Structures are given as structure tokens and as C-alpha cells.
Amino acid sequence: MSVTGTNPRIALSAIGPDVDLPLGQVIPGSRYRILSRIGRGGMGAVYEAEHVDLQKRVALKVLLNQTAVDAKRVAAFLREARTASRISSPYIADVTDFGELSDGRVYFVMEHIEGTSLGRLLRAGVAFDETRAIPILRQLAKALGAVHEKGVAHLDVKPDNIMLLERGHRSEAVKMVDFGIAGLLEESRSGTKTISGTPEYVSPERISARGYDHRSDIYSFGIVAYELLTGLAPFRNPTAVETLKLHLEKAPLPMAMTAPDRRFSSRLEETILQCLEKDPADRPANMATVEALLCEAQIGSGLSTSWDDLELPPVDDEWRRTLAERMPSPAGNRRKIMIWASSSSALVAILVALYFGVIREPKVVIREVRVDVTKTTEAAEVAAWVIRAEQAVRRQHFVDPFDGSALSYVERAESEAKKLGIVSDGARYMRTTAAASLMALGGELDALELFELSIVKYREALRFLPGDLELQARAQIEPGEIEVFLDRAEWSRRPASKRTRRAAELAANVYAATRKGMLSQARLSIEELAKLDTSGSERSRLADGLRRMANAAWDEGMPKNAEPLYEVIATLDPKDIRSVDRARGTPTRVVAETTKPKPTPVLNAARKAVAPVVDDAGMKRDVAAAVSSVNAGRVAMKGAKFGPAESAFRAAIAADPRNPEGFGGLAEVSFEKARYEEAVEWARQAVRRSPKSARYHALLGDSYFKLFRTAEAASSYRLSLSLDPDNREVASRLKQVEGR
Numbered sequence: 001m002s003v004t005g006t007n008p009r010i011a012l013s014a015i016g017p018d019v020d021l022p023l024g025q026v027i028p029g030s031r032y033r034i035l036s037r038i039g040r041g042g043m044g045a046v047y048e049a050e051h052v053d054l055q056k057r058v059a060l061k062v063l064l065n066q067t068a069v070d071a072k073r074v075a076a077f078l079r080e081a082r083t084a085s086r087i088s089s090p091y092i093a094d095v096t097d098f099g100e101l102s103d104g105r106v107y108f109v110m111e112h113i114e115g116t117s118l119g120r121l122l123r124a125g126v127a128f129d130e131t132r133a134i135p136i137l138r139q140l141a142k143a144l145g146a147v148h149e150k151g152v153a154h155l156d157v158k159p160d161n162i163m164l165l166e167r168g169h170r171s172e173a174v175k176m177v178d179f180g181i182a183g184l185l186e187e188s189r190s191g192t193k194t195i196s197g198t199p200e201y202v203s204p205e206r207i208s209a210r211g212y213d214h215r216s217d218i219y220s221f222g223i224v225a226y227e228l229l230t231g232l233a234p235f236r237n238p239t240a241v242e243t244l245k246l247h248l249e250k251a252p253l254p255m256a257m258t259a260p261d262r263r264f265s266s267r268l269e270e271t272i273l274q275c276l277e278k279d280p281a282d283r284p285a286n287m288a289t290v291e292a293l294l295c296e297a298q299i300g301s302g303l304s305t306s307w308d309d310l311e312l313p314p315v316d317d318e319w320r321r322t323l324a325e326r327m328p329s330p331a332g333n334r335r336k337i338m339i340w341a342s343s344s345s346a347l348v349a350i351l352v353a354l355y356f357g358v359i360r361e362p363k364v365v366i367r368e369v370r371v372d373v374t375k376t377t378e379a380a381e382v383a384a385w386v387i388r389a390e391q392a393v394r395r396q397h398f399v400d401p402f403d404g405s406a407l408s409y410v411e412r413a414e415s416e417a418k419k420l421g422i423v424s425d426g427a428r429y430m431r432t433t434a435a436a437s438l439m440a441l442g443g444e445l446d447a448l449e450l451f452e453l454s455i456v457k458y459r460e461a462l463r464f465l466p467g468d469l470e471l472q473a474r475a476q477i478e479p480g481e482i483e484v485f486l487d488r489a490e491w492s493r494r495p496a497s498k499r500t501r502r503a504a505e506l507a508a509n510v511y512a513a514t515r516k517g518m519l520s521q522a523r524l525s526i527e528e529l530a531k532l533d534t535s536g537s538e539r540s541r542l543a544d545g546l547r548r549m550a551n552a553a554w555d556e557g558m559p560k561n562a563e564p565l566y567e568v569i570a571t572l573d574p575k576d577i578r579s580v581d582r583a584r585g586t587p588t589r590v591v592a593e594t595t596k597p598k599p600t601p602v603l604n605a606a607r608k609a610v611a612p613v614v615d616d617a618g619m620k621r622d623v624a625a626a627v628s629s630v631n632a633g634r635v636a637m638k639g640a641k642f643g644p645a646e647s648a649f650r651a652a653i654a655a656d657p658r659n660p661e662g663f664g665g666l667a668e669v670s671f672e673k674a675r676y677e678e679a680v681e682w683a684r685q686a687v688r689r690s691p692k693s694a695r696y697h698a699l700l701g702d703s704y705f706k707l708f709r710t711a712e713a714a715s716s717y718r719l720s721l722s723l724d725p726d727n728r729e730v731a732s733r734l735k736q737v738e739g740r
Contacts, residue, residue: 020037020045021034021037021045021047021060021062021101022034023035023036023037026052027099027101027107028101028102029099029102029673029674029675030099030674031051031052031053032049032050032051032052032058032060032109033049033050033052034047034048034049034060035047035048035049035050035057036048038059044061044062044063044107045061045062046059046060046061046062047059047060047061047062048060048112049109053708057112058096058109058110058111058112059093059109059110059111059112059113060107060108060109060110061107061108061109061110062101062105062106062107063105063106063107087146087147087149087150087152088146089142089143089146089147089372091139091140091142091143091146091174091175091176092143092146092147092175092176093110093111093113093163093175093176093177094110094111095108095109095110095111096109096110096111097109098672099673099674100642100672100673100674106640110177111175113163113165113175113177114165114166115163115164115165115166115173115175116163116164116165117159117160117161117162117163117164118136118159118160118162118163118164118224118228119158119159119160119161119162120160121159121164122159122227122228122231125231127231127262128228128229129229129262130229130264130265130268130297130298130301130303131303131304131305132172132305133225133228133229134268134294134297134298134303134305135172135305135306135307135310136162136164136172136174136228137221137224137225137228137294138291138294138295138307138310139173139174139307139310140157140162140174140176140221140224141221141287141288141290141291141294141313142287142291142310142311142313142372143174143175143176144157144176144214144217144218144221144287145286145287145288145291145313146372147176147217148214148217148286148287149373149394153212153213153214153216153217154176154217154220155206155212155216155217155220156178156198156201156220157201157217157220157221157223157224158198158200158201158220158223158224159224159227159228160178160198161176161177161178162174162175162176162177162224163175163176163177170306170307199240199243199244200223200233200235200236200243201220201223201224201233202220202244202247203215203216203219203220203247203280204219204247204248204278205280207244207247207248208248213280214286214287215280215283216280217287218275218280218283218284218286218287218290219275219276219277219280219283221275221287221290222272222273222274222275222276222283223235223276225271225272225275226252226255226258226272226276229255229259229262229264229268229272230255230258230259230262231258231259232258232259234252234253234258234276235247235250235252248278252273252276254269255269255272265297265300265301267293267296267297267300267301268294268297268301270297271284271290271293271294271296271297274293275290287313288313288314288315289313289315291313292312292313292315292319292320292323295312295313295323295327296323298327298328299323299326299327299328303328304328305328308327308328311369311370311371311372312324312327312369314372314373314387314390314391317384317388320384320387321384324380367379367380368380369383371383371386371387371426373386373387373390374386374390374425374426374429374430376424376425376426376429377425378413378424378425378426379416379417379420379422379424381416381419381420382413382416382417382420382422382424382426382427383426385409385410385412385413385416385427386409386410386413386424386426386427386430388409389406389409389410389413389427389430389434390406390430390433392404392405392406392409393406393430393433393434393437395518395521396509396512396513396518396521398434398437398438398460398464399460399463400505406430406434407434407463407464409430410427410430410431410434410464413426413427413430414427431464431465432464432465432726433726433728434461434464435461435462435464435465435468435471435726436461436726438457438458438460438461438464439457439458439461439471439474439726441454441457441508441511441512441515442454442455442457442458442461442474444511444515445457445508445511445545448545448546448548448549449545450507450511450541450542450545452504452541453504453507453508453511453542453545454474454508455474455475455476455504456504456505456507456508457508457512458471458474458475458476459475459477459485461475462475462477462485463486466482466485466486502532503529503532503533503538504538506525506526506528506529506532506538507529507533507538507539507541507542509521509522509525510522510525510526510529510542510568510572511542511545511546513525514546514564514565514568519564519567519568522568522571523568523571526539526568526571526572539572539573540572540573542572543569543572543573543576546565546568546569546572547565547569547576547579549565550562550565550566550569550579550582553565554582556631556634556635557635558635558638559582562582563582563583564583566578566579566580566582566583567583569583570583622655622656623655623656623659625651625652625655625656626652626653626655626656626659626662627652627659629648629649629651629652629655629662630648630649630652630659630661630662630665632644632648633645633646633648633649633652633662633665634665636648637665637668637669637672640672642669642672642673645665645669646666646669648665649661649662649663649665649666649669650662650666652665653666658689659689660685660686660689660690660693660696661686663682663683663685663686663689664682664683664686664690664693664695664696664699666678666682667679667680667682667683667685667686667696667699667700667703668699670682670703671699671702671703671706674706676703676706676707677707679699679702679703679706680700680703680704680707683696683699683700683703684700686699686700687700692723693723694720694721694723694724694727694730695720697716697717697719697720697723698716698717698720698727698730698733700716701713701714701715701716701717701720701730701733701734701737702733704716705733705737710737713733713737714734714737714738717730717733717734717737718734721734
């Protein structure tokens with residue numbers, strides 16, 4: 001909690017005092033020269049720096065020593081870097097690099113922002129009327145929407161973390177910063193005793209330890225909106241404890257009572273107060289809905305702003321259409337003038353055309369909009385279907401039910417585009433994205449030896465990419481049968497004689513929903529599966545596969561990853577006492593120990609080589625020891641414990657010199673510690689031992705890129721893409737390298 005003096009100081013004699021980075025000097029092992037110190041917070045100090053080769057200014061955040069002794073805070077600091085870097089949005093400050101200082105402190109590099117914080121402006125007494133406030137709030141809603149799309153809650157939404165800067169010829173463009181306490185939505189748990197955040201902006205459910213989700217950010221958004229318009233936060237008290245009590249016990253005052261000298265539209269105030277409801281269920285469902293309500297308030301007030309060209313929020317088609325019809329446009333007045341001017345000469349133009357005996361066919365004007373989720377520009381008629389396709393993919397509604405599926409929406413987008421004589425890049429992107437997701441699920445099911453279920457997912461993927469020969473083979477569809485397979489009428493009939501096929505589809509859906517953390521959706525599919533799978537064989541096979549995955553996560557020390565899996569297993573197999581206990585997070589009862597969990601496929605392979613063996617080349621190999629060391633290294637990497645990770649990966653290589661994961665692990669450690677030349681050598685070794693690993697080729701490309709060896713980086717990225725053509729992240733890196 002951001003309250004001065006609440007945290008006891010930690011003795012730092014073991015690691016030495018915090019020392020400011022020397023101004024004007026390059027950080028050893030990096031390409032960043034420190035220019036000045038910008039500020040210092042509870043976890044880190046922020047510096048203005050310059051990339052010496054690119055001559056580009058950046059912001060560099062360094063973890064403070066008193067924080068570095070706390071493993072949880074180190075993990076939180078690293079999570080901030082990784083969280084911000086994976087959220088691609090023009091409204092989020094971008095994180096570009098990460099490294100470690102010689103004294104052990106870690107740092108990350110982010111975009112340098114030339115602007116000022118909303119908090120500083122409010123403290124200076126700057127007043128924001130609705131014309132200024134609504135564009136800021138809409139951009140903030142888009143930023144938080146992008147955060148939530150990645151399964152993350154920001155948890156520290158406040159004016160000081162909202163930067164306003166110039167963009168083009170406009171002022172007050174929003175950039176959101178500071179993900180220091182961001183939490184993964186899937187990791188939200190009730191009963192947490194520690195509250196992080198600033199008291200004026202913390203949601204009631206977090207204060208009362210009832211867990212959180214994205215609606216906690218919606219509450220904080222409401223606080224910011226209230227303060228932006230009135231100049232004061234709705235809940236404030238000299239002490240932190242009393243402020244927190246106000247969130248739990250008091251309703252916010254009407255805005256006119258807080259700022260009697262200002263005027264507010266009733267619709268805007270109603271939206272803000274809805275965000276401030278104590279019960280999360282009474283708040284708007286998501287940030288898209290919040291932004292749409294802001295648009296409605298603007299329409300109701302008859303306001304025009306310089307930011308009215310912002311893309312409309314991704315709400316349902318009908319609402320989005322009505323917003324598009326009623327929202328003002330920066331070009332609106334110019335368009336009216338053009339219409340008025342042209343009408344006066346319309347008769348003359350017609351007479352001239354008739355005089356020459358020619359009336360030209362009117363030109364079709366296509367109104368284009370930018371679709372954030374696909375990063376493509378689409379015709380408005382097409383964009384709505386592309387957005388719905390992306391939403392269906394997020395809900396795991398790939399092909400079923402057909403009328404509400406991603407495939408249906410993609411086909412409608414393509415149909416609208418065809419009417420206009422154009423091609424939709426967004427629809428093509430959604431086909432590839434959906435197929436890639438389904439293929440990944442199929443691969444996971446193969447690894448769990450659930451081959452019947454993997455075929456289901458490969459066949460769903462094939463519906464998106466019917467010309468993919470590899471998919472046809474994985475889906476066990478002969479080339480001559482593809483037309484029958486794609487026939488819509490045959491697909492929709494599903495007679496009772498095909499109960500077995502439907503049961504397999506439901507079992508595959510249970511797995512997919514479980515992997516995405518959609519446990520309610522998984523339970524619904526299990527209920528339907530139980531009606532068809534009267535023998536219980538399908539549920540038993542699925543439980544076995546999930547059990548292997550859950551046991552592996554549990555054995556690797558990741559109970560939070562295992563518990564949702566055990567919860568689904570317990571639903572499929574209520575007699576499995578071990579899974580029932582572990583789903584509740586309680587120790588397994590002794591009676592359950594008599595039944596040993598089935599080993600994972602990796603451990604199966606390891607146990608076949610319990611004793612060291614000598615291969616045909618005379619090389620001594622202890623496969624089991626290597627696997628064990630690699631697993632230990634992976635666990636250490638997740639906790640950012642690079643020293644133990646490096647030791648574990650070296651032990652894996654010593655045990656089995658043919659193990660590519662040991663070399664790949666050392667490459668990752670070297671890369672994280674900014675030792676890029678070492679990373680290149682280790683990654684090369686990993687590629688030699690596993691030449692068909694797209695991951696190792698990509699890692700080699702990343703290492704080359706850090707050394708500005710762009711030609712070699714591009715070659716490695718191309719090899720990675722040849723093995724994994726749907727990897728958008730590697731494709732983006734290749735494009736960046738080729739652009740240089």
C-alpha cells in the first residue's frame with residue numbers, strides 16, 4: 001500500500017546500500033547510457049537513459065536493494081516488465097528490454113514518455129470539463145481493456161499512473177504506466193491479507209479480501225473519473241485505514257455536492273457511479289461497455305472533441321452501429337459544408353452529364369475503420385464481424401454453436417468484403433489465429449495421449465484452413481473427402497447415431513476450457529458429456545490425461561497451476577480423493593497415497609533410463625538425472641533465480657550431453673543476464689541437438705539481434721517460422737529486423 005512508513009525497513013548490510021547509477025556512463029554489459037534520474041518509488045528508481053547505438057532515449061527502471069532481498073518483490077518487478085511487454089496497445093507504455101546490473105539488481109527498459117501525469121495536473125488545480133475529460137477516459141478505458149484482454153488486472157489505476165502527452169497535433173494522449181502490482185486474473189484468490197495499491201483507489205472486494213477480477217480496475221477507473229471531473233477523490237481521509245473503511249461503508253456523494261461550481265451531465269455521472277458500485281456484479285461488465293456508456297453520455301450532451309476519431313468500443317453489433325450513426329466526427333462539419341456546396345451545383349452537373357449523353361456510374365465509397373484486435377484497416381461493414389470473430393475465439397466458440405461461432409463470423413466478414421469487391425485482412429488473420437489455437441490444443445492432447453480428442457481439434461482447425469495438407473493429415477481427412485467434410489448441411493445434422501463423435505467433441509471442449517481457466521464452461525460441457533457418455537469411458541480417458549498434467553505441475557512445485565486441473569478431474573471422477581483434496585488446496589489424505597499418480601510422459605521416458613546408459617557413440621548418458629535437472633532449472637527461471645537455474649542446466653548437460661533443453665536453458669539464462677554472445681553459443685548448441693525446434697531458432701535470432709547481427713537474426717527467425725509458421729511474435733521480430 002502506498003502509505004509512508006507502513007513497511008518496516010530491512011537490514012541491507014548483506015547486499016550493500018543503494019547506489020545511484022553514474023550519470024553519463026554506460027551500464028556494463030548493456031548499450032544504455034544513464035542521462036538523469038527521473039524519480040524513485042517504493043520498489044525502484046527510474047532513470048532517463050539513451051541507447052548508445054540507436055541514439056534513442058528510453059526510461060530505465062532499476063529495482064531497489066531493499067526490495068531485491070524480497071523474492072516476492074523481485075518476482076513482482078519481473079512480472080511488471082513481462083506484463084507490460086506482452087500488452088501491445090498505443091495506450092500502454094511499451095517495455096523493450098531487460099537486464100541485470102553487476103551488483104545483482106535487475107532493471108528493465110521502457111519507452112520514454114515526454115509528458116506529465118494526470119495526478120500532477122490535478123494536484124496543480126487544473127480543471128477538466130466534460131469535453132476534455134471524456135477523451136481521456138475513453139483512452140484509459142481502451143488501455144485497461146487491452147490489459148484485461150491479456151488476462152491481467154492492473155490493480156493500481158490512479159492519476160499518477162496515467163501520463164498525458166502530445167501525439168501529432170493533439171494534446172492529452174494517454175499512456176498508462178506502472179504494472180508493479182498487476183495481477184494475473186487466473187491467480188486471483190480470496191483470503192489475501194496483504195493489499196497493494198493506493199488507499200483512495202482500492203476496490204471494496206480487495207479491501208475485504210474477497211479476491212478480484214477485471215472489475216476491480218473498473219472501480220478504480222470510476223474513482224479516477226470522479227476525481228478528474230470534480231477535482232477530488234470520492235473517498236478520502238487523513239489516515240489510510242479510515243479511507244479504506246469509506247470504500248466499504250459509504251456511498252460516493254453526488255458530484256455536484258463535491259464540486260458545486262461545476263456542471264455535470266446526468267448520464268456521465270450515472271456511468272461513473274455505476275463503476276463505483278460496491279458489488280462487482282453491479283458494475284459494467286467490461287471496459288468496452290464503460291467506453292460505450294461514455295460515448296452515450298457524450299452524444300446526450302451534444303459534445304464534439306478533437307478525439308472523436310477514436311475507434312468505437314467492441315460492444316455488440318447493434319450498439320456499435322447506433323454509436324457509429326450518432327457519434328460526432330472531426331470531419332463532420334466539413335462534410336456538411338461539402339454536402340451543402342455540392343447540392344447547389346448538383347442540377348448543373350446532371351444537366352452537363354445529360355448534355356454529353358453520359359451519366360457516370362456513382363463511385364462506391366467504402367468507410368474504413370481501424371480494428372485494434374487484428375491491427376488491420378477494414379470496411380465498417382466487415383469490421384463488426386471481424387471483432388465478433390475475435391470475441392468468439394476468446395470464448396472458445398470456434399465452430400460450435402455455428403451461428404455464434406468464430407468460423408461463422410469470419411465467413412460473414414468475407415461475404416461482406418466480397419460484396420464490396422475487397423479482401424479482408426482481418427478475416428484472414430482470424431482464420432490463421434483460430435487454426436493456430438486449435439492446432440496447439442491438438443498438440444497438447446497428443447502429448448497427453450488423448451489422440452481421439454486431438455483429432456477433434458485438428459478437424460476444427462481444418463475448417464478454418466481447409467487447404468492445409470498437414471492439417472488434413474492430422475485430422476485424418478483424405479484430400480478427396482474434404483468437400484464432403486466441409487459441407488454445412490452434413491455438419492449440422494448430427495443424428496443420434498453420431499453420439500460417440502459428439503462425446504469426443506465435448507471432451508475436447510472440456511480440456512480446452514480447462515486450459516483457458518474457464519471452469520464454469522468446462523462444467524457445462526461435462527454435464528452434457530455425462531448424458532452421452534453413459535459408460536463413463538470418455539470421461540475416464542479425459543480425467544487420466546488431465547491427471548497426468550496436474551500431477552506434473554504439482555510435482556514441479558506449481559500448485560496454483562495444478563488446482564484448477566484437479567477441480568475438473570474431481571468433477572469427472574469424484575472418487576479420486578487425491579484430486580478432490582488438491583483441488584481444495586488441502587494436503588492429500590493418507591488413504592490417497594496408496595494409489596500412486598500416473599507419471600507424466602516425460603517422467604515415463606526418464607524412468608526407462610533409471611541407470612546411466614552408454615549410447616552407440618560411447619557417450620555416457622543419465623537421461624533421468626538430466627530431466628530432473630532441467631525441471632529444476634525451469635522452476636528456478638520462473639522465480640527469476642538465474643544462478644540456481646544456470647547450475648541446474650549445467651548439471652543437465654553433464655548428465656546427458658545430448659539433452660538440448662540444458663543448452664537451451666543456458667541460452668535463456670545468458671540472454672536474461674544480457675550476456676548475448678554466450679547466449680548465441682548456447683543457442684547454437686541447442687539448435688544442433690534439436691534442429692526442428694522453432695523455439696531454439698527464435699532464441700538464437702533474439703541473441704543475434706541483441707548483438708546487432710541483423711542478417712544472422714533474420715536467418716534464424718526465418719528458420720523458426722518455417723517450423724512454426726503461425727508464430728506471430730517471431731514474424732513481427734523478423735519484420736522488425738528486415739526493416740533495418
